[in-house]
Each structure stands twice: as structure tokens, then as C-alpha cells.
Amino acid sequence: EVQLMESGGGLVQPGGSLRLSCAASGFTFSSHWMHWVRQAPGKGLMWVSRINGDGSSTSYADSVKGRFTISRNNAKNTLYLQMNSLRAEDTAVYYCARDPDPSTTYFDYWGQGSLVTVSS
Amino acid sequence: SYELTQPPSVSVSPGQTARITCSGDALPKQYASWYQQKPGQAPVLVMYEDSERPSGIPERFSGSNSETTVTLTISGVQAEDEADYYCQSADSSGSVLFGGGTKLTVL
Numbered sequence: 655e656v657q658l659m660e661s662g663g664g665l666v667q668p669g670g671s672l673r674l675s676c677a678a679s680g681f682t683f684s685s686h687w688m689h690w691v692r693q694a695p696g697k698g699l700m701w702v703s704r705i706n707g708d709g710s711s712t713s714y715a716d717s718v719k720g721r722f723t724i725s726r727n728n729a730k731n732t733l734y735l736q737m738n739s740l741r742a743e744d745t746a747v748y749y750c751a752r753d754p755d756p757s758t759t760y761f762d763y764w765g766q767g768s769l770v771t772v773s774s
Numbered sequence: 775s776y777e778l779t780q781p782p783s784v785s786v787s788p789g790q791t792a793r794i795t796c797s798g799d800a801l802p803k804q805y806a807s808w809y810q811q812k813p814g815q816a817p818v819l820v821m822y823e824d825s826e827r828p829s830g831i832p833e834r835f836s837g838s839n840s841e842t843t844v845t846l847t848i849s850g851v852q853a854e855d856e857a858d859y860y861c862q863s864a865d866s867s868g869s870v871l872f873g874g875g876t877k878l879t880v881l
Contacts, residue, residue, distance in 0.1 A: 699860050701870035713868055758823055759864045760807035764816040
């Protein structure tokens, strides 16, 4: 059974940093592109970042470029999102999601989400 | 910049057909997917590559594509289908886009 489980969320002050983790199981992690998607309270879904299977290629939404870094450790079946210079508008539930086919890009499995709150 | 546009809300009575649209200029060249999200839960994939239904999704869910508009159709709507629905696609640079979401209300 495919499972994705995020951790690392919490309360952080503006300008601070936080690292999210997503532990994957039930599939060959290194074979899949992975993504982070976030959802601000009461708002819609917003794509944040993606990484290819071996970690050699990444992409970011303009709103997080230069502040967030996506990475992965295939030996540990874990996806990461390092978030620096956090702003109030980064407050959201962050989901990791699996991409089964990067030629069309969609998300067939999602984690349960991790809440990040940026506030003083 | 490229956008995906959805109606904010759709309302139908049980047993009727709900149609949720998603419009975007790149849709003739890029596949679209649909996600169902219930309150407090993670999104669930209900349609991919415009009209492919994942295993476990009821047959009453179907998808279609007509030029710049993709449509998620739910035939014989049930109370359990009440949720937010999001379309998703990608632009030519590989960035992923979501529509603003449609709240489906079952009257």
C-alpha cells in the first residue's frame, strides 16, 4: 500500500526556517517524481515544487523560488522541503504528492498534510 | 500568465447530473486532472489525462475535453459527492497549475 506521511510542520516566526519531511512507503520511491502542494486556510490548492527521481532536476513556483529548496534521500525514501525566509503568506497545509507520469503530471497519492503557521 | 478557471460553485439535487468546467488556453495541448477534496481531508484523484478514471473511483465520474475546456461530469450525484473539486494541468515550462476550485453542493 502506498503511503506518504509528512512531518516537521509547526509555528515559526516571520523570517524563520522550517524543514518538512515526507516519508514514503509501498512503492519504488526513486522511480517517481515527487511534488509539494500547499493550501492556505480556506483557500485552494497551490503547487509549490517538484523533483525528479534521482534529485538532479527541480522546479519551483515563482512565489517560493530562492527561499524554498526541495530535495530527496532515496536511501531513506524521504522527500524534503527546506523553507527559509518564511512569510505570513506561506501559512498553509503542505502536502507531498506522488507523480506517476511526469510526461502528463498528475498526483495519484497524497500525504495527510503538515500545517505550517508563520506568525509572530 | 496561464490560468485555469472554474466556477466557484455548482448545485444539484441527488440523482441529477453535475458538470464542473475548467477553462484554460493551454488545455488543447496539456492533459488535465481532477481532484475531490472533502473538509479536513487530503485531495483524492478522480480523473487524469482528461478522461481516465483511477481504480476505485465510481463509474458515475467521467471526464471530457473540448478545446480550451475540460469537464468533470458526475452522473447520478450522491450526497457523498459533496466536496470541493479542483482541476489541474501544467504549462509549457512544466509548472503545475490548479484551478481555483468548485464547491459542489448536493441539495
